[in-house]
Amino acid sequence: MRNPLSDTIVNIPPSGIRKFFDVVSEMKGAISLGVGEPDFDTPWHIREEGIRSLEKGRTFYTSNAGLKELKVEICRYLKRRQNLDYDYNSEVMVTVGGSEAIDIALRAMVNPGEEVLIPQPSYVSYVPCTILAGGKPVVIELEEKDQFRLTPEKLEEKITPATKILILPFPNNPTGAVMEKEDLQAIAGVIEKHDLFVISDEIYSELTYRGKHVSIAEIPGMRERTVLINGFSKAYAMTGWRLGYAAAPALILKQMLKIHQFAIMCAPTTSQYAAVDALKNGDEDIARMKEAYDERRRYLLAEFCSMGMDCFEPYGAFYMFPCIKRFGMSSDEFATRLLQEEKIAVVPGTAFGDCGEGYLRVSYAYSLEDLRKALARIRRFVERFDQNAGQKES
Amino acid sequence: MRERILAVIEKNSRIGVKELAALLGENEAAVAAEIAAMEAEHVICGYHTLINWDNTDEEKVIALIEVKVTPQREMGFDKIAERIYQYSEVTSVYLMSGGYDFTVMLEAKSMRAVAQFVAEKLSTIDSVLSTATHFVLKKYKDHGTVLCEGPQDERMMIVP
Numbered sequence: 238m239r240n241p242l243s244d245t246i247v248n249i250p251p252s253g254i255r256k257f258f259d260v261v262s263e264m265k266g267a268i269s270l271g272v273g274e275p276d277f278d279t280p281w282h283i284r285e286e287g288i289r290s291l292e293k294g295r296t297f298y299t300s301n302a303g304l305k306e307l308k309v310e311i312c313r314y315l316k317r318r319q320n321l322d323y324d325y326n327s328e329v330m331v332t333v334g335g336s337e338a339i340d341i342a343l344r345a346m347v348n349p350g351e352e353v354l355i356p357q358p359s360y361v362s363y364v365p366c367t368i369l370a371g372g373k374p375v376v377i378e379l380e381e382k383d384q385f386r387l388t389p390e391k392l393e394e395k396i397t398p399a400t401k402i403l404i405l406p407f408p409n410n411p412t413g414a415v416m417e418k419e420d421l422q423a424i425a426g427v428i429e430k431h432d433l434f435v436i437s438d439e440i441y442s443e444l445t446y447r448g449k450h451v452s453i454a455e456i457p458g459m460r461e462r463t464v465l466i467n468g469f470s471k472a473y474a475m476t477g478w479r480l481g482y483a484a485a486p487a488l489i490l491k492q493m494l495k496i497h498q499f500a501i502m503c504a505p506t507t508s509q510y511a512a513v514d515a516l517k518n519g520d521e522d523i524a525r526m527k528e529a530y531d532e533r534r535r536y537l538l539a540e541f542c543s544m545g546m547d548c549f550e551p552y553g554a555f556y557m558f559p560c561i562k563r564f565g566m567s568s569d570e571f572a573t574r575l576l577q578e579e580k581i582a583v584v585p586g587t588a589f590g591d592c593g594e595g596y597l598r599v600s601y602a603y604s605l606e607d608l609r610k611a612l613a614r615i616r617r618f619v620e621r622f623d624q625n626a627g628q629k630e631s
Numbered sequence: 632m633r634e635r636i637l638a639v640i641e642k643n644s645r646i647g648v649k650e651l652a653a654l655l656g657e658n659e660a661a662v663a664a665e666i667a668a669m670e671a672e673h674v675i676c677g678y679h680t681l682i683n684w685d686n687t688d689e690e691k692v693i694a695l696i697e698v699k700v701t702p703q704r705e706m707g708f709d710k711i712a713e714r715i716y717q718y719s720e721v722t723s724v725y726l727m728s729g730g731y732d733f734t735v736m737l738e739a740k741s742m743r744a745v746a747q748f749v750a751e752k753l754s755t756i757d758s759v760l761s762t763a764t765h766f767v768l769k770k771y772k773d774h775g776t777v778l779c780e781g782p783q784d785e786r787m788m789i790v791p
Contacts, residue, residue: 252791254789254790254791257789258787258788258789261788261789262787262788262789267788269788269789271788271789271790272786272787272788272789272790273790273791274786274790276784276786360791361791362791410791532639532654532655533654535653535654535655535656536650536653536654538653539653540653582788582789584789584791588791605643605654607784609650
């Protein structure tokens with residue numbers, strides 16, 4: 238029999254998180270701080286809209302780009318929050334989560350061999366999706382000394398004549414870093430100079446804790462070069478509904494829609510009806526959940542600080558990214574020992590790129606009660622390490 | 632800062648000042664001072680525990696009594712309320728708009744004890760015109776907390 242598989246897909250390594258996941262799920266009594274989704278349930282009024290749409294028998298396909306009502310609400314939302322104008326008819330489409338939007342944006346824009354700049358540490362799908370689209374991923378390694386922000390120097394350094402696209406994943410998973418207006422202005426010049434396009438993954442846009450999120454599309458000259466990606470998963474705690482969207486110039490969106498039409502048909506109808514309600518009546522829910530995340534964020538930062546774990550202050554998403562270099566262990570080793578000795582699951586920074594070495598991703602999408610229990614165990618682990626280190630020295 | 636402190640301790644009165652200060656990103660001493668001030672001003676009137684008595688062996692009867700009254704000269708609603716809330720078995724008294732005047736919540740050992748209270752203590756107050764007593768059968772949600780089920784985390788352990 239011939240090899241039934243595609244070399245391209247076989248050569249892509251599986252997600253680094255997977256391996257760790259298998260160990261964690263076998264372990265009894267483990268507390269996980271490894272989750273990348275909200276701990277809140279979807280607000281009841283949104284769920285109710287989904288239920289109502291089922292009761293009314295709205296169980297058919299929607300148009301490929303999504304319900305008109307939803308696209309109109311998305312445009313209103315982008316105007317309200319980001320002061321961006323998009324035409325609901327030609328510049329917005331509803332996707333199966335932000336993940337689909339990332340995939341089809343790359344496939345719609347990349348020609349074989351063209352380079353895609355991917356700042357890391359970042360979400361696990363950018364590199365594989367670039368490869369699947371036939372592009373060449375080029376990693377930009379972000380550093381803590383820059384608060385894990387993308388600087389114009391770092392960007393310029395990796396640009397070649399083959400560079401076409403920059404992926405901009407802010408607010409960032411796993412670092413919690415944000416790009417503020419001045420940071421975006423600083424890189425906009427470089428983007429324009431080299432005639433690049435931007436795929437801006439703004440799925441955590443509602444979760445910023447120092448000032449309002451700014452989209453790169455708001456910077457003059459950038460809207461026409463940007464595919465803005467957002468969704469309902471993080472802001473409205475709707476991960477399982479699988480609903481995201483892309484807003485982009487019609488020229489690009491038209492081709493993205495083609496892929497979506499052939500591969501997906503349309504995003505789930507029930508989810509789309511629920512999402513209309515989320516956008517219309519969900520602002521208060523966002524504020525409530527954000528306040529809760531912010532409390533936990535401050536609590537965790539204070540705790541890490543008091544146990545002598547270095548951690549830069551993240552202003553976005555719901556992750557802390559403490560540095561563990563002083564322990565002389567690799568991220569993998571630290572995470573594995575923490576799991577074995579204290580039954581706490583965190584994700585090694587290396588799952589999000591090689592430059593995540595020396596860091597851990599700690600999610601605070603957990604109740605304060607859970608965080609308190611988990612932090613006590615981490616503290617015990619750190620204190621034990623420090624004691625042993627002290628004994629060895631004396 | 633007051634409203635933010637209250638929002639947290641309304642849900643968790645056991646939280647320590649240090650942790651509370653960390654949550655709010657405020658100075659510990661300032662938070663402690665603010666709480667002390669609110670206690671003095673009766674903004675904070677007590678620290679209670681939310682108990683689901685149904686899960687204990689303790690027998691308890693909770694009654695909600697609608698009370699109609701005629702306020703008399705020199706004796707407005709406040710005075711009548713005072714005569715009602717002095718009883719230790721009364722847990723809450725509210726002045727209501729609409730079809731009746733007071734809601735009186737009562738906790739007692741048995742239905743007979745409630746009946747006795749209504750017949751002997753409440754109805755005998757001069758201003759009380761009539762009462763309608765309702766018994767609570769089951770508490771589903773109290774003080775914003777769902778009592779009947781423990782929350783369960785059904786998420787996968789690790790998600791990128």
